[in-house]
Each structure stands twice: as C-alpha cells, then as structure tokens.
Amino acid sequence: MTRAWSFLLVLLPAAALAPAAPALKDRQPKDAPIFGEWFRVGHTEAGMPVPTDREVHHQVFTSDGQWEYSYGARPDGTKGKTFVTDTRQSPATIDITLGAGGKAHYRGIYKVEGDTLTLCLVTGDRERPKSFESSAERPTTIWVFKRVKSKE
Numbered sequence: 001m002t003r004a005w006s007f008l009l010v011l012l013p014a015a016a017l018a019p020a021a022p023a024l025k026d027r028q029p030k031d032a033p034i035f036g037e038w039f040r041v042g043h044t045e046a047g048m049p050v051p052t053d054r055e056v057h058h059q060v061f062t063s064d065g066q067w068e069y070s071y072g073a074r075p076d077g078t079k080g081k082t083f084v085t086d087t088r089q090s091p092a093t094i095d096i097t098l099g100a101g102g103k104a105h106y107r108g109i110y111k112v113e114g115d116t117l118t119l120c121l122v123t124g125d126r127e128r129p130k131s132f133e134s135s136a137e138r139p140t141t142i143w144v145f146k147r148v149k150s151k152e
Contacts, residue, residue, distance in 0.1 A: 032063070032085065032087070033112040034061045034085060034094075034110065034112055034117060035061050035062065035063050036060070036061065036147055036148070037058060037059070037060045037147070037148040038058065038059050038060070038061075038117050038145035038146065038147055038148060039056055039057065039058050039145060039146055039148055040052050040056070040057035040058075040059075040143055040144070040145050041144050041145065041146050042142070042143070042144030043057075043141075043142070043143055043144070044134045044141070044142040045134070045139075045141055046134060046135065046136055046139035046140070047134050047135035047136050047138075047139075055071050055072035056071070056072055057069070057070070057071050057143075058070045058148070059143075059145060061083060065082050065083060065084065066081065066082060066083075067081045067082060067083040067096055068081065069081075078098060078099070080097075080098075080099050081096070081097065081098050081099070082096070082097045083095065083096045083097070085110070089109075091109040091110070091111055091130075091131075091132075092109065092110055092111065093107075093108070093109055093110075093128065094106075094107075094108055094109065094110045094119065094121075095107050096121075105123060105124075106121040106122070106123060106141075107121065107122055107123075107126075107128045108120050108121035108122060108128060108129055108140070109128065109129055109130070109131075109132070111132070115146055115147040116144065116145070116146060116147075117144070117145040117146075117147070118132055118142065118143070118144050118145075119141075119142065119143045119145075120132045120133070120134070120140050120141070120142050121140060121141045121142075121143070122139075122140055122141070123141075
C-alpha cells in the first residue's frame with residue numbers, strides 16, 4: 001500500500017506541472033491535399049448545370065491560407081481572400097473569406113479524390129451543406145476542379 005501511495009505522490013505533481021498539449025486550432029496541415037492550383041471542370045447551381053466552357057476558371061489554395069481565383073486571363077485583384085479548413089469534420093469543411101478580417105462569404109464542405117477537388121458551398125448565413133447535393137430545395141453551388149499539373 002505504501003508503494004502505491006509513493007507512486008501516486010510522484011505522479012500527481014508531475015501531471016500538474018506537465019505542459020498542456022497544443023490546441024488543434026485552425027492551423028492548416030503543411031501538406032493538405034487541397035493546396036495547389038485547380039481548374040474548373042464542373043459547376044452546378046441550385047441543381048442546374050452551369051456551362052464551364054465559356055472561360056477557364058482557376059482557383060489556388062496556398063499553404064498559408066490564401067485563396068486566389070481567376071476567370072480566363074482576368075485574375076481577381078481583390079487582396080486578403082483567405083480560407084480555413086477543418087479536416088476533423090466529415091466531410092471536411094471550408095470557409096472562404098473575401099476580405100481581411102471579414103466574415104466567411106462561402107461556407108461549405110469539400111473532398112479531394114486523387115486529382116479532383118469538389119466544393120459544395122453556400123453563401124451568407126445559410127446552413128452549411130452536409131452532403132454534396134444541389135437542388136432547388138437545397139440551393140448550393142457545387143464546383144468540381146481538376147488539379148493543374150506542374151510543368152516539371
């Protein structure tokens with residue numbers, strides 16, 4: 001019995017002095033599969049297909065949380081567009097903000113399967129989608145992208 005108390009007396013102070021594990025805040029993993037440049041191959045808006053052949057739509061997600069996009073040869077000049085993902089959720093969630101310090105403009109879910117990225121998004125304060133569906137009753141935007149291959 002004395003041995004058990006001695007063991008306990010050693011462990012309690014050690015546990016109290018041990019540093020807490022760092023919190024898993026909104027830090028992006030260093031090699032998240034969403035990072036990179038993507039070009040759009042599919043688009044659905046409120047259940048209706050949207051043609052994607054009018055102009056090329058690119059999106060770039062960087063490891064420092066920056067989000068860029070362009071249509072055709074026209075890059076968007078707005079600064080401060082950011083994104084945050086949470087891969088602990090299933091499906092993984094994404095929030096995209098269009099201006100520094102602003103509220104998320106797009107909220108949604110995403111998945112990366114090989115070289116295909118699928119985003120299912122809503123704007124404003126609407127409820128975040130739970131599945132990759134779009135209909136008149138569930139007016140989400142679904143974008144499907146293919147990864148731009150490096151020229152190396």
